[in-house]
Amino acid sequence: MNSFELKGIKKRFGPLEVLAGIDASFNSSSVTAILGPSGCGKTTLLNIIAGILEPDEGSLTGFPFASYSYSFQEPRLLPWLSSMDNLLFALSGLKDKAVVLERAARFLKSAGLEDFGDAKPFGLSGGMKRRLSLARAFAYPSDILLLDEAFSSVDLKLRIELMDLFSLLWREEKRTAIFVTHDIQDALYLADQILVLASRPSKLLDRLDVPIARESRRYASKELIELEERLYRQILS
């Protein structure tokens, strides 16, 4: 079922044409990776989906009525608030305070941070901050979860830990997730579908489904080699 759809999305910043007509659809409760070289407009597309930016042309079906949560490339935590309070801050727009407390405590625990609820960000390691940022995005009861390079700029071990945490939290509460990455193996490890964008001005180069169940995938495994080669060819072309 195609719940969310983009049609002919175009965006330019002054003379710079960034998106030259993107068409894509996203199944409900699926994970989509938007893959492409640096500067191709992946984050711009994500911001258009989130409503942070307006497209110059094109239409979004389903998105305007959805609620969003976001995990950014940087954790974006409030340094003067504890881990728990950072989650509560993000949930403060919700009416039912009992639900807010329950969700914050549950996702803090799922992220393995239940013993660090009172700790402020400067007392957490880089990995813990990333986990807290992911937990915050999941704790917010959104229809769509957007992740902007949420697994990048960290070492491989931490990156895999973060992606495993993403899978764990996603299984706990399945929702439509769209993540931006420039790493083919990250996309193959997590996504149900991968959208490949060309260099600027960006168009959709390819769309492929990953046929292996996420639970049985291993990072950079041989089972995914054919898809990996196909993606490399697309990006290098």
Add this chain to the structure above:
Amino acid sequence: MRTTKLPLPLKRSERARLSRRLGFGLLGIVAALLVWKLISVAIGSSIILPGPEEVAQNLGSLLFSSHLWQAILGTLERVLISFFLSVLIGAATGAAAGLHPWFNDFLAPLLTTIRATPVLALILIAMFWLPSSGVPIFSAFLMAYPIIHTSTYAGIVSIDRELLEMADVFKVPPLVQFFRLKLPAARGHFLSGTKNALGLCWKVVVAGEVLSQPVFALGTGLQDARLSLETGTVLAWAVVTVFLCGISEFLLGLVAKRFALPQGEKAE
């Protein structure tokens, strides 16, 4: 079982650094007193410049007079009233200006005028309008208010845009954003503004008292001593003022330290 040792060598080196700083500070004071003494000997007139020992003597006798303590209480009251008024109103208008650019534009001409007005002109104008004890309060408020306003405004407008974007994405209500994000983010600028404002309040209150002559005031003591050509006593009153200003700034510094972000605690 592994135990973590306290970093004692570091503590020792910190103590040594503190002692060194204190030592150099004391040396600086002794050098300044020596220069003062040499100049006063060279001038040879205690009306123009008395020596430090004479000022110390005057200070000693001043400390035993009830007049000094009543004057301290009077001046302290004026300093605190003007300081808290400027903090309350400056923080409110600074925050409003930071949140609403039109309000910032609206206040800009008024603030520029206040900043450009010489403090003595303000005091003289206030003497037409207010009783003697109100003049120093009004003048100090007008001098300190723009500092608090500007520091609060700067704190609000310099908030990390990425944190604001995060709060907007999660649809955090405006009031929660204000009290949990914007105000805490602005406190660094605000606290440094309060420290500057407090020092200025002392200076302007005492200057205002010199001209408006309230009954109990450090400024009145200074002026009376000046009229009697007791330069040593003038300097003794000045020493008391400097000491009180220093103490209040130190106490405010302790409060500010309590509320400031600890080192290393920056936006993540």
